[in-house]
Amino acid sequence: MSRSIPLQVIHNVSIVKPNGDLTRESVIIKGQDIEKITEKSPGQLFLDHEIELFDGNGHILSPGMIDQHINGALGCDFNQGSLTEVRNTLQQLPTFGITRILPTLITASHPDMLQAIQTIEEVIHLKRPQDTQILGIHLEGPYLNKDYPGAHPVKHIRDRIQLDELESFLSPSLKLMTLCPEKDPQGAIIQLLAEKGIKTLAGHSAATTEEMYHAVDCGLLGATHLFNAVKPFHHRNPGVIGVTLGNPHLYAEIIADGIHVHPESIKMALNAKGMGKTILVSDAMELAGLPQGTSCQFAGQQVTLMDSNQVVNTSGHIAGSSALLGEGVRNLVQWKILPFEHAIQLASQIPAQFLGEHKLGKIAEGCIADLVLWNKDTLTVEATWIEGKQVYTKKTGQQPSEQPA
Numbered sequence: 001m002s003r004s005i006p007l008q009v010i011h012n013v014s015i016v017k018p019n020g021d022l023t024r025e026s027v028i029i030k031g032q033d034i035e036k037i038t039e040k041s042p043g044q045l046f047l048d049h050e051i052e053l054f055d056g057n058g059h060i061l062s063p064g065m066i067d068q069h070i071n072g073a074l075g076c077d078f079n080q081g082s083l084t085e086v087r088n089t090l091q092q093l094p095t096f097g098i099t100r101i102l103p104t105l106i107t108a109s110h111p112d113m114l115q116a117i118q119t120i121e122e123v124i125h126l127k128r129p130q131d132t133q134i135l136g137i138h139l140e141g142p143y144l145n146k147d148y149p150g151a152h153p154v155k156h157i158r159d160r161i162q163l164d165e166l167e168s169f170l171s172p173s174l175k176l177m178t179l180c181p182e183k184d185p186q187g188a189i190i191q192l193l194a195e196k197g198i199k200t201l202a203g204h205s206a207a208t209t210e211e212m213y214h215a216v217d218c219g220l221l222g223a224t225h226l227f228n229a230v231k232p233f234h235h236r237n238p239g240v241i242g243v244t245l246g247n248p249h250l251y252a253e254i255i256a257d258g259i260h261v262h263p264e265s266i267k268m269a270l271n272a273k274g275m276g277k278t279i280l281v282s283d284a285m286e287l288a289g290l291p292q293g294t295s296c297q298f299a300g301q302q303v304t305l306m307d308s309n310q311v312v313n314t315s316g317h318i319a320g321s322s323a324l325l326g327e328g329v330r331n332l333v334q335w336k337i338l339p340f341e342h343a344i345q346l347a348s349q350i351p352a353q354f355l356g357e358h359k360l361g362k363i364a365e366g367c368i369a370d371l372v373l374w375n376k377d378t379l380t381v382e383a384t385w386i387e388g389k390q391v392y393t394k395k396t397g398q399q400p401s402e403q404p405a
């Protein structure tokens, strides 16, 4: 090992391993990467090296969480936020153990969607090391089914896919697109996106079983927020839900805030898909992390965070979630669906695998040191590292801001 870069050693922790085991080991970080995982105590290591020691007090160290479906949080709607507003949210998200996100932009007018894409691209370009990092953009819409709009403004959902408009959205940062397969009957759009490395999931859809089969043949990879804003399962026409649950190669995003999906349905999805294809997402919107009773404008309508933690619009419909991703992990544990060391994988390792980010989502040698220390009793976040840099500790609060890199 080179002596030029000081090493950080996180010791006295139980580590969540890629196979879902918890082991008592130390993690050695060099620069932004995990250099080594060892059973040796700090006293047995690198006697002639400069090392920084971090005592984990017996808590649990996991990979950083990756939220691939987050519309906003902490007062910022990613569809409308300015560069400063988006950054303010990214600066606070490490406190919640979230190290990477795909800002998820919902259906809006063409100029508004282009503006939102441009803002996110600027934030990516002006990356700050102390912030939660953006892995790319998730475009949710505008090619959805008007019968299953969820919180998307129906007036902006397009009647058909316009190729020139779609091409205007194809920023190099676009990583994932949610669409309804029934608007792409030939599968040509899914194929085109796949050729450009953009992943697609079915959502806000009434696709038939046949339409799903064809979309999957063309490159569709699964379902967005399974069970929500989609034609319900029917045993003679299983559609998006049935095909996603039945095909072992497909991924399912799932919201575990206790409001969007009943815990029994989450169990059913996990039993069908197994650990390897289930991705926990928050579907959080700008009120997530703010006090109950707060209201805002969302997708052109007034929405309020109720005492029940539901976010509802004036007609009483759910309009996104107020729970950030860690809440979903804690719920899976509290509902006795999974132990923590497995639940956390659905929010780190599995989305990383889905997104093709093979150096993320795992505590393993050579992986990027995005790490979260969880209090073993309360399952709240004690400390967060992004690319080897400690960006949050509970004792001292958020690290001071730095100038943009």
Ligand SMILES: [Zn+2]
Pocket: 140, 150, 203, 204, 225, 229
């Ligand atoms: Zn949605």
